[in-house]
Amino acid sequence: xxxxxxxxxxxxxxxxxxxxxxxxxxxxxxxxxxxxxxxxxxxxxxxxxxxxxxxxxxxxxxxxxxxxxxxxxxxxxxxxxxxxxxxxxxxxxxxxxxxxxxxxxxxxxxxxxxxxxxxxxxxxxxxxxxxxxxxxxxxxxxxxxxxxxxxxxxxxxxxxxxxxxxxxxxxxxxxxxxxxxxxxxxxxxxxxxxxxxxxxxxxxxxxxxxxxxxxxxxxxxxxxxxxxxxxxxxxxxxxxxxxxxxxxxxxxxxxxxxxxxxxxxxxxxxxxxxxxxxxxxxxxxxxxxxxxxxxxxxxxxxxxxxxxxxxxxxxxxxxxxxxxxxxxxxxxxxxxxxxxxxxxxxxxxxxxxxxxxxxxxxxxxxxxxxxxxxxxxxxxxxxxxxxxxxxxxxxxxxxxxxxxxxxxxxxxxxxxxxxxxxxxxxxxxxxxxxxxxxxxxxxxxxxxxxxxxxxxxxxxxxxxxxxxxxxxxxxxxxxxxxxxxxxxxxxxxxxxxx
Numbered sequence: 001x002x003x004x005x006x007x008x009x010x011x012x013x014x015x016x017x018x019x020x021x022x023x024x025x026x027x028x029x030x031x032x033x034x035x036x037x038x039x040x041x042x043x044x045x046x047x048x049x050x051x052x053x054x055x056x057x058x059x060x061x062x063x064x065x066x067x068x069x070x071x072x073x074x075x076x077x078x079x080x081x082x083x084x085x086x087x088x089x090x091x092x093x094x095x096x097x098x099x100x101x102x103x104x105x106x107x108x109x110x111x112x113x114x115x116x117x118x119x120x121x122x123x124x125x126x127x128x129x130x131x132x133x134x135x136x137x138x139x140x141x142x143x144x145x146x147x148x149x150x151x152x153x154x155x156x157x158x159x160x161x162x163x164x165x166x167x168x169x170x171x172x173x174x175x176x177x178x179x180x181x182x183x184x185x186x187x188x189x190x191x192x193x194x195x196x197x198x199x200x201x202x203x204x205x206x207x208x209x210x211x212x213x214x215x216x217x218x219x220x221x222x223x224x225x226x227x228x229x230x231x232x233x234x235x236x237x238x239x240x241x242x243x244x245x246x247x248x249x250x251x252x253x254x255x256x257x258x259x260x261x262x263x264x265x266x267x268x269x270x271x272x273x274x275x276x277x278x279x280x281x282x283x284x285x286x287x288x289x290x291x292x293x294x295x296x297x298x299x300x301x302x303x304x305x306x307x308x309x310x311x312x313x314x315x316x317x318x319x320x321x322x323x324x325x326x327x328x329x330x331x332x333x334x335x336x337x338x339x340x341x342x343x344x345x346x347x348x349x350x351x352x353x354x355x356x357x358x359x360x361x362x363x364x365x366x367x368x369x370x371x372x373x374x375x376x377x378x379x380x381x382x383x384x385x386x387x388x389x390x391x392x393x394x395x396x397x398x399x400x401x402x403x404x405x406x407x408x409x410x411x412x413x414x415x416x417x418x419x420x421x422x423x424x425x426x427x428x429x430x431x432x433x434x435x436x437x438x439x440x441x442x443x444x445x446x447x448x449x450x451x452x453x454x455x456x457x458x459x460x461x462x463x464x465x466x467x468x469x470x471x472x473x474x475x476x477x478x479x480x481x482x483x484x485x486x487x488x489x490x491x492x493x494x495x496x497x498x
Contacts, residue, residue, distance in 0.1 A: 001034070001035065001036040001037065001038060001069070001195060001219055001220070001221050001222070002028050002032075002034045002036070002037045002038070002221075002222055002223065002224065002236060003037070003038040003197075003221050003222070003223055003228075003233065004024060004028070004037075004223040004224045004227055004236075004266065005021050005024060005025065005037065005038065005039040005040065006038040006039060006040055006041060006070075006071055007038070007197075007221070007223060007227075007228050007229070007233055008223035008224065008225075008227035008228050008232075008233065009227075010228060010229045011227045011228060011229065011232065011270070011272055012229075013271075013272075014227065014270045014271075014272055016051070016269060016270075017051075018047065018050050018051035018054055020269045021039065021040075021051045021054070021055060022051070022054050022055055022058060023265075023269075024224075024262075024265070024266060024269070025037055025039060025055045025058075025059075025068075026058070027258075027262050027265065028224075028262070029059075029062075029064055029067060030062075031255065031258045031261075031262060032236075032254055032255050032258050032259070032262055033253050033254055033255050034067075034236075034254065035067065035219075035253075036067045036068075036069055036090075036219075037067065037068060037069065038069040038070070038071065038092060038221075039051070039052060039055055039068060039069070039070060040052045040070050040071070041070070041071040041072075042070055042071065042072045042073065042078075042079040042082045042083055042086075042091075043073070043075075043078065043079060043082050049082070049085070049086055052070060052086040052087070052088060053085075053086050053087055055068060056068055056086060056087035056088050056089075057087060060087065065087075065089050066089055066090060066130065068088060068089070068090060069088075069090040069091070069092050069132065070083055070086070070088045070090070070091055070092065071091075071092050071094060071134070072091040072092065072093050072094065072120070073093070073094055074093065074094070074095060074113075074116050074117055074120050075120075076116075076119065076120075077119070077120070077123045079091065079093075079120070080120070080123045080124055080127055080129060083129060084127055084129075088129070089128065089129055089130060090129065090130045090131075090132065090162075091124055091129055091130070091131050091132070092132045092133075092134055092165060093117065093120055093121070093124075093131055093132065093133045093134065094134045094136055095113065095117055095133055095134060095135060095136065095152075096113060096135070096136055096137065097134070097135025097136050097137050097138035097141045097149060097152070097166070097167070097169075098136075098137040098138065098140045098141030098144065098145055098148070098149075099141065099144070099145035099148040100137070100140060100141075100144060100145065101136060101137045101140075101141075102148070110148060110151060110152070114152070114155045117133070117155075117156075117159075118159065121133075121159050121160060121161060125160050130162050131159075131160070131161045131162065132161065132162055132163040132164070132165055132195070133156055133159075133161055133163075133164050133165060134165045134167060134197075135149070135152065135164065135165065135166055135167065136167060136169055137167075137169045137170065138166045138167055138168070138169070139166075139167070139168040139169065139170070139172055139173045139177075139181070140169070140170065140172060142177075142181040143172075143177070150188070153185065153188070153189060157189060157192065162193065163192075163193045163194070163195055163218075163219060164192060164193070164194050164195070165194075165195040165197055165219075165221070166182070166185070166194055166195065166196050166197065166217075167196075167197035167199075167221075168196075168197065168198050168199050168208065169197075169199065170199065170201065171198075171199030171200055171201025171202060171204075171205070171230065171231060172201070172202075173198075173204070173208050174202070174204060174208075175204065175207045175208055175210070175211040176211070178196075178208040178211040178212050178215070179211040179212075179214060179215045180215075182194070182196065182211075182212050182215035182216065182217055183215040183216065186215060186216035186217070187216075190216075193218045193219060194216075194217055194218055194219070195217065195218070195219030195220065195221060196208075196209065196212035196217045196219070196220055196221065197221035197233075198212070198220075198221070198233065198234040199228065199229075199230070199231065199232070199233055199234075200226060200228075200231040200232050200233060200234065200235075201230055201231045202231075203231070205226070205232075205233065205234035205235070206234060206235070206238050206239065206242055208234075209234050209239055209242065210242060210246065210247065213243065213247050213250055214247075220234065220239060221233065221234070222234050222235065222236040222239045223235065223236060224236050224237075224262060224263055224266045225237075225263055225266055225267065225272065225274055225278070225281065226238075226278075227266070227270070227272060235278075235279075235280075236254075236259070237259045237260075237263060237279070237280035237281050237312070238279050238280055240252065240254045240256060240259065241256070241279070241280055241307060241311075244256070245306050245307075256311045256312055257311065257312060257313040258313065259280060259281065259312050259313070260280070260281055260312045260313045260314055261313060263280075263281040264281075279307075280307070280312055281312070286309035286314055286315070286316045286317060287316075287317040320332060320352050320367070329345065329348060329349055329352065329367070330345065332367060333367065338367070338371070340371070344371075348367075348371055382491070382495050383407075383408055383495060383498055384405065384406065384407055384408070384491070384494040384495055384498055385405075385406045385491065386403070386404070386405060386406075386487060386490075386491050387404040387405060387406050387411060388403075388404045389401060389402065389403045389404065389425060389428075389487065390402040391421040391424070391425065391483060392421075392424075393420075393421050398417040398418070398419075398424075399417065399418055399419070399420050399421045399423070399424045400415065400416065400417045400418070400424050401415070401416060401417075401418070401421065401424035401425040401427070401428045402414070402415045402428065403415075403416075403425060403428040403429060403432070405429070405432050407432070407436065412432045412435065412436075414428040414429075414431040414432050414435075415428060416428035416430075416431055421483045422483050422486050422487070425483070425486075425487060425490075426443070426490070429490070440497075441466040441467060441468035441493060441497045442466065442467050442468075443464060443465075443466055444465050444466065444467050444472070445463075445464070445465035446462070446463075446464050446465075446486070447462070447463045447464075448460055448461070448462050448463075448482055448485075449461050449463075460479070460481075460482050460485055461476060461477070461485065462476065462477045462482060462485035462486040462488075462489050463475075463476050463489070464476075464477075464486065464489045464490065464493065466493050466497070468497045473493075473496060475489040475490070475492040475493045475496065476489055476492070477489030477490075477492070
């Protein structure tokens with residue numbers, strides 16, 4: 001059961017629009033083939049009501065309505081009325097799974113709480129709504145008040161409910177406890193469908209999921225990208241991979257090849273960035289950096305494991321840097337359709353190591369320039385170079401630039417003003433090109449990024465997208481100064497377009 005749209009939306013700063021919720025719901029059910037989705041909490045807001053109504057209308061038409069679930073409350077039927085109006089047919093009733101929560105939050109006895117739950121369950125049945133029951137703080141309940149938990153389960157076993165949902169609400173379980181607690185419950189109630197809802201506060205959610213499955217759990221709650229409160233929930237993508245690879249006795253029907261695309265869409269909708277090293281969906285997790293690994297991949301795939309990127313609609317990459325070695329470079333050259341002899345390859349490798357030592361980012365697209373620089377290849381030699389420039393910016397005056405350009409051996413100098421230093425630089429460059437009756441590619445996107453966690457004097461990377469004769473291309477520049485990085489990227493552009 002995926003709860004990205006309910007529990008995942010409790011990630012700090014995340015809020016889905018109604019249209020986004022519908023799109024994600026459609027992808028989860030039809031693209032990924034998730035069994036059930038929890039899409040909202042009852043009574044939250046008018047916007048939430050409209051979002052639920054939109055999803056249930058679509059689900060009713062497709063025959064998915066019993067796969068749509070809503071978190072509800074023990075409130076004398078108010079949640080049931082809300083769900084009826086929204087068209088939802090399955091409630092996940094939130095109740096207290098620990099004596100501590102019951103005593104100090106609700107200030108009620110178990111008998112009072114159970115009686116009120118019975119009313120909510122009966123009302124749901126009268127209105128053709130199925131009931132699953134959450135035992136909030138169940139993990140602490142098993143730790144500190146197991147007698148209460150089993151008293152509660154004995155009561156629930158007499159009620160017309162479909163599933164009992166066991167959440168590690170505060171993410172406190174370790175794998176051994178998960179197995180112990182769930183084993184005790186499934187042994188006592190083998191015919192009841194229990195779900196396990198893991199949180200990741202100790203980074204143990206996937207380990208706990210594995211132990212829950214081994215202990216006989218019949219349902220798991222996950223979120224795309226592990227979204228959720230605090231450290232988040234068990235991530236869908238890792239849960240699927242672990243079950244498929246390490247729990248062969250369990251059969252699931254999730255479409256692995258769609259996990260990455262859905263993950264990226266959720267990232268876009270939320271603005272909640274996926275860490276580059278996040279298993280399965282992170283940008284770097286299928287990138288080999290060490291040269292020995294690339295060499296091993298060339299020799300009978302010695303460094304492959306079962307997590308092949310193609311399973312998830314992805315492709316293996318080979319990074320270029322100070323640890324990459326010749327094998328990584330050869331892999332990237334193959335993709336560019338280039339081949340070097342061993343001596344030339346050794347020289348290029350040394351230059352990439354030097355750049356890596358300076359913390360420069362080397363990309364596959366940079367390789368022709370590095371080859372040109374190292375081998376003095378006429379085919380890649382820069383014909384246009386920026387000889388010098390002066391950038392001026394002071395309070396009360398417009399930014400200005402004086403530029404000296406070497407254009408096929410001719411030195412041309414121009415001065416211009418602009419709305420910023422780089423704009424002034426580009427205006428001076430445009431003047432030079434106009435004087436030679438040449439046309440500059442058009443700048444259509446300009447992005448700057450600084451490595452996360454770096455200090456204020458760190459390098460920044462400027463990535464500029466240009467269009468020339470209807471064809472888009474990108475150039476990059478790296479420097480501790482943003483404008484200088486942009487100028488480096490611009491010089492690359494001049495030679496690509498020339």
